[in-house]
């Protein structure tokens with residue numbers, strides 16, 4: 001009998017985790033992993049945190065050491081982009097055709113780009129790859145520069161923290177009235193705003209960027225629709241744009257797979273095409289707990305999705321039903337968030353701990369049940385938070401907010 005051949009497109013965390021799970025589950029056929037970037041698969045969170053700040057070295061960002069691929073007989077081809085997907089055949093940019101029995105699309109996402117006057121000026125940066133992070137570090141590290149962050153989301157704020165730590169002047173511009181109001185709501189978004197303001201960051205909120213100004217072939221200023229003529233133009237030596245990411249669906253779309261805000265997959269991560277699966281940032285997956293599709297651009301989702309996709313490729317009845325999880329580090333604030341964003345819309349927040357000291361757990365409670373939780377500078381509670389969410393049990397809010405009542409007891 002000929003060996004089965006499984007192919008993974010995309011050398012990020014989801015792709016590398018799927019390869020690992022295939023071997024862990026006993027798959028002894030061939031595994032080919034094609035990665036467009038010229039690196040072995042690596043993780044991205046450190047690119048805006050420890051790796052950017054210089055505390056973590058390059059070796060620490062790789063999912064597996066070099067030798068791991070050989071030891072597990074994974075044929076890893078870096079610097080190779082898949083350009084077409086046909087019936088059980090993948091075509092690479094070299095023209096090579098690769099047959100497959102099952103295929104995983106783990107192509108991730110790319111930063112949403114601005115298309116405004118002078119938005120290609122030298123000095124405007126985006127962050128997705130290790131090269132982006134290294135060139136940003138070279139710009140931020142000397143300090144003393146005027147840096148404007150376009151976008152008041154997670155990436156913008158993490159980078160603002162790094163830029164301040166290096167001693168730069170930092171302005172964050174965004175159209176929302178409160179940073180992170182979308183994912184966290186106004187109250188907690190304001191807490192993040194105050195944290196940054198206490199570190200010297202200036203916010204220009206309710207503000208749209210309308211273009212850029214150049215001088216001597218380099219970025220000189222950010223132009224906004226500010227409230228008066230003086231505020232319209234913000235001098236800038238450097239701009240970093242963090243306005244979200246777009247799922248990399250080109251290959252799937254050209255192959256006629258169903259796509260809508262990512263590649264549409266069921267709870268087993270199967271796409272609309274036979275023997276083709278998708279995982280990680282690119283997958284818009286049906287989640288049984290919320291009975292709708294969600295696309296989660298998070299590290300934990302890439303791991304969980306990579307594992308489920310691998311098991312589903314092997315014919316197991318694997319389902320992606322993990323509670324979405326996310327973390328961030330900014331200055332001395334560390335937090336973890338677990339929960340179902342679609343269910344927090346009608347929820348109110350119950351706090352447990354000391355909000356003034358930024359040491360607390362926030363619970364989003366809807367119809368008496370915890371649907372999300374965020375622990376801020378409080379550690380080793382995320383498992384309990386997830387247990388509470390998963391249990392679906394009605395909670396006593398007085399007990400929930402009472403630190404003398406163990407979370408386990410709830």
Ligand SMILES: Cc1cc2nc3c(=O)[nH]c(=O)nc-3n(C[C@H](O)[C@H](O)[C@H](O)COP(=O)(O)OP(=O)(O)OC[C@H]3O[C@@H](n4cnc5c(N)ncnc54)[C@H](O)[C@@H]3O)c2cc1C
Nearest residue numbers: 010012013014036044045081082107108280281297298299
């Ligand atoms: C700066 C930064 C900070 C982050 N911080 C956090 C954090 O603190 N917490 C958190 O939970 N998440 C964070 N994330 C998100 C997290 O990194 C992503 O969710 C995760 O990387 C998704 O993994 P993935 O494998 O799906 O996609 P990716 O990591 O994007 O990998 C996909 C790979 O596929 C390749 N590819 C695309 N098309 C092709 C093709 N046709 N052929 C071959 N290869 C292809 C791409 O080049 C890419 O290398 C951060 C992301 C960034 C960029």
